[in-house]
Amino acid sequence: MTLTMLSSLPETTVFSSVTPKDNTAISLNNVTLGYNSQPVVQDLSLSLQQGKVNILIGPNGCGKSTLLRAMAGLLKPARGSAVLQGKELHSWQRRTLARALSFLPQAPEVPENMTIGQLVEQGRFAHRGLISALTGEDRDAVSWALEQTGLLEYRDRSMRTVSGGERQRAWIATALAQQASILLLDEPTTYLDLGHQLEVLELLQELSMTQGLTIALSLHEINHALMFADSLTLLAKGKLLYSGPPQELVTSGLIESVFAIQGHYLNIPGHGPLHIATGSQRRKRPSPLFRTA
Amino acid sequence: MSNFQTLSANRCGAARRPKAAPYLFAAGTAAAALAVGLFGLGIGAQPIPFSEIIRVIWLPDDSVSSIILWELRLPRMIIALLAGAGLAVAGYLLQSITRNPLASPSLTGVTSGAAMFVVLAFVCLPHMITPFYYPFLALLGGTAAASITLFLSGPGLSSPLRLALAGVSVSFLAASVTTLTLLSAGPQTGTLLFWLSGGLQGRSWTQLAIMLPWVVPGLACVFVCLRPLTLLSLGDEVAQAMGANVRLWRTLLALLAICLSAGVVSVAGPIAFVGLCVPHMARMLGARTTGTAATLSLTLGALLLVSADLFARTLAAPRELPIGMITALIGGPIFLAIIYRQKA
Numbered sequence: 342m343t344l345t346m347l348s349s350l351p352e353t354t355v356f357s358s359v360t361p362k363d364n365t366a367i368s369l370n371n372v373t374l375g376y377n378s379q380p381v382v383q384d385l386s387l388s389l390q391q392g393k394v395n396i397l398i399g400p401n402g403c404g405k406s407t408l409l410r411a412m413a414g415l416l417k418p419a420r421g422s423a424v425l426q427g428k429e430l431h432s433w434q435r436r437t438l439a440r441a442l443s444f445l446p447q448a449p450e451v452p453e454n455m456t457i458g459q460l461v462e463q464g465r466f467a468h469r470g471l472i473s474a475l476t477g478e479d480r481d482a483v484s485w486a487l488e489q490t491g492l493l494e495y496r497d498r499s500m501r502t503v504s505g506g507e508r509q510r511a512w513i514a515t516a517l518a519q520q521a522s523i524l525l526l527d528e529p530t531t532y533l534d535l536g537h538q539l540e541v542l543e544l545l546q547e548l549s550m551t552q553g554l555t556i557a558l559s560l561h562e563i564n565h566a567l568m569f570a571d572s573l574t575l576l577a578k579g580k581l582l583y584s585g586p587p588q589e590l591v592t593s594g595l596i597e598s599v600f601a602i603q604g605h606y607l608n609i610p611g612h613g614p615l616h617i618a619t620g621s622q623r624r625k626r627p628s629p630l631f632r633t634a
Numbered sequence: 635m636s637n638f639q640t641l642s643a644n645r646c647g648a649a650r651r652p653k654a655a656p657y658l659f660a661a662g663t664a665a666a667a668l669a670v671g672l673f674g675l676g677i678g679a680q681p682i683p684f685s686e687i688i689r690v691i692w693l694p695d696d697s698v699s700s701i702i703l704w705e706l707r708l709p710r711m712i713i714a715l716l717a718g719a720g721l722a723v724a725g726y727l728l729q730s731i732t733r734n735p736l737a738s739p740s741l742t743g744v745t746s747g748a749a750m751f752v753v754l755a756f757v758c759l760p761h762m763i764t765p766f767y768y769p770f771l772a773l774l775g776g777t778a779a780a781s782i783t784l785f786l787s788g789p790g791l792s793s794p795l796r797l798a799l800a801g802v803s804v805s806f807l808a809a810s811v812t813t814l815t816l817l818s819a820g821p822q823t824g825t826l827l828f829w830l831s832g833g834l835q836g837r838s839w840t841q842l843a844i845m846l847p848w849v850v851p852g853l854a855c856v857f858v859c860l861r862p863l864t865l866l867s868l869g870d871e872v873a874q875a876m877g878a879n880v881r882l883w884r885t886l887l888a889l890l891a892i893c894l895s896a897g898v899v900s901v902a903g904p905i906a907f908v909g910l911c912v913p914h915m916a917r918m919l920g921a922r923t924t925g926t927a928a929t930l931s932l933t934l935g936a937l938l939l940v941s942a943d944l945f946a947r948t949l950a951a952p953r954e955l956p957i958g959m960i961t962a963l964i965g966g967p968i969f970l971a972i973i974y975r976q977k978a
Contacts, residue, residue, distance in 0.1 A: 413875055439877025446871040453867070454922035466865055467877030471858055519876065 366391045366523050366555040367412050367430075367442070372421035374407050380419065381407045382579040389523070394549050395557040396566045399576035400600055405559035406447060408576070409527050412557065413444035425523075439467035442523035443516035448531060451500055457511045458496040461486055464518030486517035490544060506537030513544065524548070526558040530565070538562070542569045563596060563616045575599060587613065597622070656926035659919050660933045667718075667937035671711040674944040675703060679952060709838045713845065714943040715936040717834070717902045718912075720849040720894040722935020723856055725909025726916070726928055727891035730863055731884050732784075735972055736794040736801075738910035739776075739895040743804035745904040747779020748772035748896055750808040750815075753826055757819040765840070768900030769848050769893075776892040776899075779804050795973075832903035833957040834943050841901040848897025855890055856928055863887065864924040905958050907965025908935055914968060938964065 365388035374382040382404040389395050389412065397405045410416040411423050414430035423430040425441060433441075443464070452460055464486065465479045475483075487493045490510040500508060509529060516524055526545070530538040546569050548554045560566045566573055567587045575583040575590060577599045583590050590596065591614045597604050601622040606614045676682045682690075682699045690700040691708070721739060728737040728744075739745050751771040755763050763771075786800035812830070816823055828835075856863075862883040865873040870880050895909070916930035942960040949955055 410871075415871060415874055435874060435879045436877045439875065444871070444875035446869070446875070449872050450869045459923070460868075463865060463868065464876060466861060469861070471861055515876075 364391045365389060367423065367425050367557075369408070369411060369418075370422045370424065372411060372418040372423060374404070374411050374416055374418055376416075378419070380579065382411075384421070385579070385581050386421075387574060387581060387584060389555055389557050390572050391555050392549060392553045393555065393571035394546055394569055395555070395572045395574065396570035397557065397559040397574045397576060398561070398563060398566045402578075403576040404579040405576060406527050407579075409444070409525050409557065409559060410446075413442065413525050414438055415444070436467050439519055439521065441521050442525060443519040443521045444525040445512055445516050445527065445529060447527040449512060451508065453501075455500050456497050457492055457500060457503065457507075457514070458483070458487070460500060460511055461492075461514045461518050464515040467519060482518050482520050486514040489517055489548065490514040504537075505533055506540060509533060509537070509541055510544070513541070517548070522553070523555045524557075526556070528559050528561065530560060530562070538565065545569070563600075563618075567591065567613055567616060591616075656916075656919065656921040656923075656930055659921075660926070660929045663930070663933040663937045667715060667933060667940050670937065670944060671715060671940045674711060674940065675707045677944065677948055678702070678707065705838060709842050710834050710943070711940060713834055713837050713842050713901060714940040716842075716845060716849045717898045717905070718908060718935040718937070718939025718942075719853060719932045720845075720898045720935070721905060721908040722912035722931040722938070723853055723928060724891040724894040724898075725911075726913040726931040727856065727863075727887050727894075728909070729913050730924070730927075731866060731887050731891075732797065733867070734794045734797050735914065736798040736910070738907075739891070739899075740805070740904065740906040741798050741801040741910060743779035743783045743801045743808060744776040744892055744895050745899050745906070746805040746808035746812070747775040747777075747782075748899045749775070749830060749904050750812045751775025751778075752900065753812045753815050753819075753830070756822060756826060757815050760822060765844055765900070769844065769896045772896035772900045773892060775808075776896050777889070779808055780888065780892060829903045831956050831958070832905045833946060833954065834902055835947070835954050837901060845897045845901040848893055848900075852890060852894040852897065853932065856894075857925075859883070859887060859890070860924045860928065863928075867924065902957075905939070905961055907958075907961045907969065908938060911965040911968040912938060914972060 368386075368388040370386050371384050372382065372386070373380050373384055385404075385408070387408070397408060399405055407416065411418060412430070414423070414425075414433060414435075417431040425433070425438075430438070461483050462475065462479070465475065465482060468482075469475070469479060484493070487496060490513055492507065492510055492514055495503060495507060495511075498507075500511060503511070513526070513529065516526075524545075529541055529545075533541065542565055545556050545558065549556045549571075567590075570587045572585065573583070573587040573590055574581065575595055582599060583593065583595055591606055596602075596616065600618075602618045603620045603622055604616055604618045606616055608614050672687065675687050676684055680698065680702055682703065686699050687703065690697065690703050694700050694704055724744075725738040728739065728742060729735060748771070751774050752768050755767070755771050783797065783801045783804045786804070787797040816826060819826065862873075862878050865876055865878045866880065866883060866887075868876075873883075874880050898905070912935045913927065913931050915934055916927050919930060919934075921927040921930040938961070939957075942957050942964070945960050946955045946957040
């Protein structure tokens with residue numbers, strides 16, 4: 342395997358993107374978001390591309406979670422609008438909204454001694470009456486969600502006893518059982534080891550390709566974002582710095598400046614570019630990897 | 635942390651425990667509650683043999699046993715069963731929606747607030763207030779007290795001890811207002827004091843009729859609302875994302891808990907510890923899902939109160955002990971155990 346080194350580019354201009362309106366699932370228009378009148382995100386516009394994997398990256402506290410919560414209709418914008426199907430998100434009924442989009446918060450609580458099957462059935466809440474039993478349609482949706490996440494045999498396992506990866510897949514299955522066409526996930530790979538991280542991301546990619554789901558998620562690992570994103574969004578301090586295809590972000594050198602790191606890109610043939618961080622900019626330590634180069 | 639949980643859960647075999655166990659417990663406790671109730675029917679100043687009980691329940695006549703049974707012991711037993719079930723399920727609801735193990739009708743100030751409103755109305759408007767108004771007054775007072783407690787214990791879901799602290803303060807405040815009102819009350823003080831001391835002495839069909847329309851539909855509603863209750867246990871954001879209007883459901887379920895307590899308090903007066911302890915006992919017996927926990931709370935609460943009432947009227951016969959003393963005797967140690975575990 343030959344590795345080609347791309348030189349890391351100096352920090353350059355801020356990219357702005359214009360996405361065509363017709364293939365957007367959720368659009369945020371000049372939104373200001375915050376908690377207790379403290380703005381976290383200011384005057385930001387972003388559109389989720391329909392049927393694609395949209396990935397949000399950015400340093401801690403840049404507003405990724407806030408943005409996802411706004412897209413899930415859990416946070417009403419102080420200014421601007423968050424729109425789904427031409428209707429502002431906060432004016433949707435929770436029940437109807439849950440059939441159009443599902444949201445998985447970061448590290449949800451582990452339900453006390455619920456089995457995976459029972460948890461996934463909760464995802465049918467928005468489709469069921471208060472006391473009616475599961476219909477055939479409900480059961481099909483639950484089985485489909487379990488099958489997609491490879492959990493069919495784990496149905497009767499307790500959420501307490503399964504591994505972190507299986508637990509995370511169970512939550513994704515719960516979101517899938519909602520049968521919404523938009524899936525929002527806040528750092529779904531946190532607390533997972535590398536193998537499980539890739540497993541979750543491959544599952545999401547597959548779901549968007551085979552089922553046409555619109556997926557938006559936030560990530561910390563830059564390489565995973567580069568590998569799996571159809572559309573990559575870079576945020577810093579509540580501002581949108583870039584939104585578009587990952588390849589262009591690579592050549593912009595924005596990642597280095599935003600995360601304050603020194604880095605290089607490696608090109609593996611048949612694979613997208615990989616980013617290797619060689620040190621932080623803040624401490625200016627010489628990179629041990631490239632010292633002899 | 636999660637590793638530890640996995641290990642301990644495996645060791646106890648909790649993962650593969652059959653689902654039926656809590657329902658078996660529930661059926662068992664329900665049978666036990668009925669058995670204790672039937673057994674209690676025969677016990678008192680005038681003992682009635684079991685065959686006689688069955689006979690007069692089947693065919694009431696003019697005999698002394700029949701009158702004692704139909705006018706005193708049978709309604710009292712039914713009230714005890716319903717009151718226990720109502721308080722326990724109210725406690726379970728409050729603990730689930732606040733996700734706070736110390737929440738209960740008494741520790742959120744609901745019972746004292748309810749008592750305060752009833753006493754205030756009774757003293758200020760003596761001619762207008764009949765016992766049929768008690769549940770409405772209790773509902774108002776309970777809601778007011780619970781709102782103050784939740785406000786004082788801070789925004790969102792607060793820490794267990796903070797809620798208990800706020801609840802106890804509100805309870806004391808309400809109790810002192812009640813006492814002050816009683817001081818200025820005239821001849822009614824006796825009736826009120828009797829009611830305030832809590833218990834089922836002298837409660838009969840009239841009181842059952844007051845309580846029934848609140849407790850039975852209330853309990854039925856709880857079982858209709860199990861699904862949103864389950865979603866709330868998954869956390870607010872998850873519940874909302876899955877399509878539950880969290881604020882609406884939480885308010886409705888809190889009101890439901892207050893309705894249940896109001897119905898019970900109006901008839902039996904404030905009885906502490908049932909709502910606090912029974913849900914924990916249900917959990918100790920293996921109830922994990924909302925359905926099993928609610929069912930087991932219901933049956934255990936009925937069993938606890940019907941037994942406590944039996945002790946209250948027989949231990950020091952012919953005098954009656956306050957039923958609150960008996961429930962506190964059972965509940966106090968459990969309460970202390972919860973606090974001890976919270977600290978650890």
